[in-house]
Each structure stands twice: as structure tokens, then as C-alpha cells.
Amino acid sequence: MVRNAINRLYLFIIFLFLYAPIIVLIIFSFNDSKSRSHWNGFTLKWYIELFQDPIIKKALFYTITIAILSSLIATVVGTIAAIGIHNMNDWKKTVILNINYLPILNPDIVTGVSLMILFIFARIRLGFLTMLLSHIVFNIPYVILSVLPKLRQLNKHLYEAALDLGATPVYAFFKVMLPELMPGIITGALLAFTLSVDDFVISFFNTSSGVTNLSITIFSMARIGINPKINALSTLMFLTVLILLFIVNIRTSKDIKEEKL
């Protein structure tokens, strides 16, 4: 009993530690004052102002568009690359994997500045395209790294068996390999998506002409003081992710039940 209670307490403290900042942020998004230290009463005005602020709305639009496009493209490219790397011989694989690690270990600022120099050198005007390209670039290595372990677990005889039974290579790939790889691909895509939403440094150097994402917009408010509208926006984003997680989990538990039946 006591041990159980301690276990629960421990778990509670850990979650409190993890979620305290978000809880505070959500509470202050309803605060009727610009201050982050004083509670002045309940209000929804920041939510109303949020939906009237063209700059934040534009930044949100670009953030999500770029995150979706870059994670989708990086997932396709990365998965194909992972399959290619998996089928290489040993020393080639080691070399390519190490090259793949470089952009991950490289500081963001180096990646950001070098991409900017490349774009300027190639005379591509900084804007939506350059930001999308740079996001795809830093996303691909993460996708490769999340798909490769699944490839190692894959029973290669399954694919061969499918071919023996008359499936074309393309058919066998989509019907046999891809479903097995899916968990890795989804992890990679989600990782790419969050990295893209998060990114500030690389985006900052590779955009211009009215294309900004949320992190640039929020960061640039630092001089005047972060506007509470950002609290409201963060609350909405947090709730969206939470609801999505719920839906996914309900579906998964349904699946498990159906399998048991």
C-alpha cells in the first residue's frame, strides 16, 4: 500500500514538474492584464484579439503549411533513402550514416547560415521556398534515423515470399514492406513536424519577403514584452495536440480490443 502511494506521488510530482509551465501559461491566457505576475480577473479578450491579429495569423499559417509540407516531403525522401541505405554493403552504410549524422550534430546556426549563403549564391530569393527547402533539409536525417531501425527488424524473407507468390516488386513494397515500416515512418513524420514547428534559428536566416513563422514572430516581440495573445495561441495549440492524442489513443485501444475478439 505504502509503496503504491509513494509510486503515485512520485508520478504525480514528475507530471506536475513537466506540466506546471503549461498550466501557468493556460491560466494567464485568461488574465485580464498584460502582466504575467498579477491576476486581474477572467477575460477572453486575448483570444478575441488573437483572431484579429493579421501578423500572428499569417505566422501561424506559414508555420503549419511549412511544417506539413516539409514533414511530408522529408518523410517520403527520408524513407526512400533509408531503404537504399539499408541495402548497401557494410562500409558504404557506415560512411553514409555518418554523413547523415553530421547535420544533426551540426549546430543549427551553422546549418542556417550556410543554407542562407548557398541560397544567396544560387540567387534564389529568400522567402517561402527557401524556408521550405531548409526545413526539408534538416528534417530528412531524423526521418532516416527513425525508419532504419524498423528496416533492421523487418524479416526480409517476407518480401521475398511475396515476390515468390507472384507479387510485383512495387505491389510487394506497398503491401508487405510499407505496413511493417509504418510505425517508424509515422515517428519520423511526427518528429519532422515538431522540429519544423519548433525551429527558429534556421528559419530566421532563410526567410524574408513577409514569410515568417511563429517562433520568429514571438521572438521578435521580446523587446516590447511578449503579448498575452501568445499565451492564448499556445493554449489553443496545446489543446489541439491533446485532443489529437486522445483520438489516436481511443482508436488504438479500439484496435487492440478488436484484435482480442
Added chain:
Amino acid sequence: MKKMKFLIFLSALLIIATALSGCSASSENAYGKNSSDKKVLNVYNWGDYIGEDVIAAFEEQYGIKVNYDTFATNEDMYVKIKSGGSNYDVIFPSDYMIEKMINENMLQKIDITNITNYDLIDDQFKNLDYDPNNEYSVPYMWGTVGILYNKTMVDEPVDSWDILWDEKYANQILMLDSLRDSIAVALRKQGYSINTRDLNELEEAKQALIEQKPLVLAYVGDEVKDKMVGGEAALAVVWSGEAVAAKRENPDLEYAIPKEGSNLWVDAMAIPASSQNKEAAELFINFMCETEIAFQNADYIGYSTAHKEAKYLFPEEIINDKAAYPLLEELDSCVIFKDLGDFTKEYDRIWTEIMAQ
């Protein structure tokens, strides 16, 4: 099933994206259609530093589409312009940065005859050292650096930087985590210029700041306002714009410009040398100098406007608030930061040495 989840996730995100930003998405499309015959103006400003409807009003009045980007520090903006990949037409640098950019031929001259509202800008902010002939910049917002204090926690009058060295207020003093501003405080306290290039004077300022360090509660940035409003400290070095906002939330707070003098800063509008769109840029700058627009900007931002008439559209208590609009004689002792060129690295070194103590 996993694939389904992934698809649900993606479609949900797409729906949110389009729902939340429907307006911007559609305006984007509308713009795409007319991009060939519609002029575009690229504006690069500080974050949250313009009235909410001002850009839309300009677009409507002149039929020019505005691409609006934001930055957080002068240095961020400088790097972006210097790298050459961007094509901004109007930027909002501060005083010392304007000087630096003029010296590096990064700004083009503004044709003042096209800025018909230029007369409405307060003469106080014309012919300043960073742009002596008003050729490159049109003042936008301005302010001072001073001491914000809590009347209930400080008994004596606050009129000197010396109070920040008073041991009575140990652990109740907030300093700015900003190299030039904090060193300037120590320099003025010792009676030296805030733009000094004398290593001995800098060394003295460093000793003063190191001596003060045990009394300082924290070196802070943006959060200084919240801390003062919440009564966490008695004295803080702040920018006047922050002081005005803090005073509104906590009436116990008061702002003072010490008698030794301080820093006066000006943010102005300028046109980068790389701009191909000077005509539209000048239209925009002129628009920003219209009385009603200047008022909207100052009202939203809460900083002091450099516009003569917009100021008087505010209620009495703001016009008479000495934090927002100090008396002329108080400003006499305030000096604008100069670009120090290569000497900047000595300031960097001094600051690192103070922080390392």
C-alpha cells in the same frame, strides 16, 4: 490502422491550419492572382511595433501590398540586410545602428520633399548626431533609460544613479541584461560620457559594476516590468516605454531620469540601399507620419511618439506623464548612443568580465 491514424492526424492539422488562418490564406491567394500588376512593399520592423490596422489601411489607400517581417534586435536586422538575401524597402533601426549603416553605405537618402508630413515630426529629434542632416532617417518612436522605483519601498527621492549603489537596497535592485545600457549607467554615475573610448574610464565603470553586483537581485530583460509590477524589487533600470506600461498597472511605481543624465534613444524609419522601391517606401514613411496613424501606432505600442501632433491626441494624464514625455530640461542631460565601431569589442570584453565575476 497506423496509416489511418497518420492520415487523421494530418487532415486534422490541415483543418486547423486552414480554419485558424483562413483570412491570411485567402488574401494570399488574392495577392497571387494580381501579383503582376500590384506593387509590393517589404517592411522590416521590430516585433509588435505598429498599430494593428495600420498596414491594412495603407494597403487599402495606396493599393500596395505590404510584406511585413519582424526582428528582435538591431543586430538581427543588420545581419539580414548585410547578407544581401533580403529585399526590404523600409526598416526601423535605432540611432546608433543608423549611424553604422550610413557609414557602411547600407542606407539610401530619403527625398524629404516626398515626406510632406515631415514637418509634423518634433524638431527635438531632427539633426541628431547619427544623421546630422536628416538625409537618411525619419524618427518614429523614442524614449529614455531611467530608474523605475516603488514609492512604498524607497523613502528618499530618486534623482541619482548613486541610489543603485546604496547598500540599504541590497537584493532589491534590478539591472538590465544589456551591455551598453548597464555600462552607461556606471559611466554616467562616474561622470563620464556613455560613448567613451577611454579604456581607463571603462575600467572604472567595470569596477563600479562589480562593486554593485552583490546588491543586485538580477540582471533582467523583458521580465523587468512584471517583476516591478509584482513588487519583487524596489529599484530597476528600465526603458521609459516599459516604465509607462508598468506605472499603469501599479500606481506605486514612479519613473525618474537621474540628474547625471542618461541615454536617449530614437527608432527611426530608413530605406536600405538595396531597395528597388524607393517611391513606395517614401509613401509608406509619409503615411506613418500622418497624425492619426502616428497616434494609432503610439497608442498600440505604448511608447512615446516623435510626432508633434499625435502626442496631443492622448488623454491629459499621458501627455503630462513625465515618464512618457519628460520635460525638455530633463532631456538636456540625455545623450544618444554612438556607434563605437571597432571599440565595441572593448565594451564586450568589459561586460564579459563583469558577468564572470
